[in-house]
Each structure stands twice: as structure tokens, then as C-alpha cells.
Amino acid sequence: MxxxxxxxxxxxxxxxxxxxxxxxxxxxxxxxxxxxxxxxxxxxxxxxxxxxxxxxxxxxxxxxxxxxxxxxxxxxxxxxxxxxxxxxxxxxxxxxxPKLQETFSVDVGDCQVQFRLPNSLDIADLVSHNNIADSEQFLLERCVLAVHNHCKQTTDELRADIPSIRDAIVRHMAEVDPQADMQFNLVxxxxxxxxxxxxxxxxxxxQEIDAWAYRILREVHTLASAYGWHEADILGMNPHRRQFYLQLITSKN
Ligand SMILES: [Zn+2]
Structure with a gap:
């Protein structure tokens, strides 16, 4: 990285x-x-x-x-x-x-479910369909790759099993991707x-990047106004040296 x-x-x-x-x-x-x-x-x-x-x-x-x-x-x-x-x-x-993600399998009752985890493409697609009433079901339909059940054969019948085993699949997804849910207990x-x-x-x-960018561009403005330096040169400067020049300008004023 x-x-x-x-x-x-x-x-x-x-x-x-x-x-x-x-x-x-x-x-x-x-x-x-x-x-x-x-x-x-x-x-x-x-x-x-x-x-x-x-x-x-x-x-x-x-x-x-x-x-x-x-x-x-x-x-x-x-x-x-x-x-x-x-x-x-x-x-x-x-x-x-980073590498391409793997698929997982979980047994739920008579069914064996193969699934992958939701990714950024799924979330982007969910956002683009901004009137989806059941976002969890939307993601499950994308992420469940196959449902194997000995008694049923057709794809529609197998897909029809998803709502009944939905909680188990969601629970298993959370177990294999725990970083997706960062929660704090507060008092x-x-x-x-x-x-x-x-x-x-x-x-x-x-939000941090946004605040940082406004601050750094204000610094560029201050230094460029005082010394006539180019933006790229100021941004490429060592932060300590940049702060030193900013302090000189402040002390002069
Ligand atoms: Zn309170």
C-alpha cells in the first residue's frame, strides 16, 4: 500500500x-x-x-x-x-x-447456499435504484450465487427459497466479513x-480530507500571495518548511 x-x-x-x-x-x-x-x-x-x-x-x-x-x-x-x-x-x-473475492457456502436446513459478499459495485447499483424498498433483498439477489436443495430442480424454485433462509445468509455474511459493521457501545x-x-x-x-484540503489550499493562497510561488511547488514542499514560511508571514504581519 x-x-x-x-x-x-x-x-x-x-x-x-x-x-x-x-x-x-x-x-x-x-x-x-x-x-x-x-x-x-x-x-x-x-x-x-x-x-x-x-x-x-x-x-x-x-x-x-x-x-x-x-x-x-x-x-x-x-x-x-x-x-x-x-x-x-x-x-x-x-x-x-487486494485480490478478487472468494465465494462462500453455508448449510441452512435442507439447502446449501453459495454466496459472495456485497461489494462497492453492488452498493453503487443499489444507490442508482433509489426507490428500492428492500435493500437487503436486493443485495441478496445479487450475492446469492446458487441454492442447492435435493428436492427442487428449477432455478425459480431454488430462488424462491431465499426469503425463508434470508436471516441465516445475512448472519453468515456478517461472520465472514466482520469489518463491514463497525459499531461502538456508548454510555x-x-x-x-x-x-x-x-x-x-x-x-x-x-470529512477529514475535505477540511484538510481547504486548509492546505488556504496555505497555498497565503504563500503564493506573499512569495509568488506556483501551487505545485508549494504543495510539493516539505510540510515543516511550508509551516516555517507561513510563520514568517504571520510574524511579519
Ligand atoms: Zn444522555
């Missing part, structure tokens, strides 16, 4: 301003794995994709994460401070280079209310 340069990250941010979060995720991964075909990255399971995004976030901004949550009972604002390691499922941090210090919040690494990482 490669750490993107400041110039690359600014370019990804600019490109991603008008894109859907799923496309942003894939663009970020292409900077981290420039040798890996986009199609392979798009077919990573959501858990694998998010593990890579967590690792990339650690490379770009470090291991500490700070987020905010509001108590749904009394509205108290909580600050959540944690490390990437706290939410990374064991072993996911050491994932090898409100004011009213003791307990609840769970979902941590969305893509949303979190993109």
Missing part, C-alpha cells in the same frame, strides 16, 4: 467533490494500490474495502481518530477518541494486496442512556 502525495490527495478531493461516496472510496484505493485494476478494488467486500481505508487513513493522518456523537435521549454531545487499532478486526490490518455521562453508533470510515475519512 502506497501513501498518496499531498498533490495526489488534493486531486482526489477535487475529483470527489461531485462524486458519490462509493466512487470516492474507490478513487482513494486506486492511489493506495496504483498497480491493482479498478475492477478488483471495486469487487472487494465492504469489510475488506473499509479495512484498507482505515489503514490508508492511518498512513495519511495517523492512528488517532476523534469523532462526535449526540445522546439520542438528552442531546448531550460526546467526544469519541480512539485508535485505528481499536476498530480494526484482528488480522485485517495485515491483509495482503451518556449525563443521563446514563446506552446506545450503539455505526462508524462509517468512508464518511469520516472524507
Amino acid at each position: 502506497q501513501t498518496p502525495s499531498i498533490c495526489e490527495l488534493v486531486s482526489v478531493w477535487e475529483w470527489g467533490l461531485t462524486k458519490h461516496p462509493v466512487q470516492r472510496a474507490l478513487k482513494l484505493l486506486t492511489t493506495a494500490f496504483p498497480q491493482t485494476p479498478l475492477d478488483t478494488l471495486a469487487q472487494l467486500s465492504i469489510g475488506q474495502r473499509d479495512a484498507y481505508l482505515l489503514t490508508l487513513r492511518e498512513l495519511v493522518f495517523g492512528p488517532k481518530l476523534v469523532s462526535l456523537a449526540s445522546c439520542p435521549h438528552c442531546g448531550e454531545r460526546l467526544e469519541l477518541a480512539f485508535d485505528v487499532a481499536d476498530i480494526m478486526v484482528e488480522g485485517m490490518h495485515l491483509l495482503p494486496e 451518556c455521562p449525563s443521563c446514563n442512556h446506552q446506545w450503539q453508533v455505526l462508524f462509517d470510515i468512508l464518511l469520516f475519512f472524507w
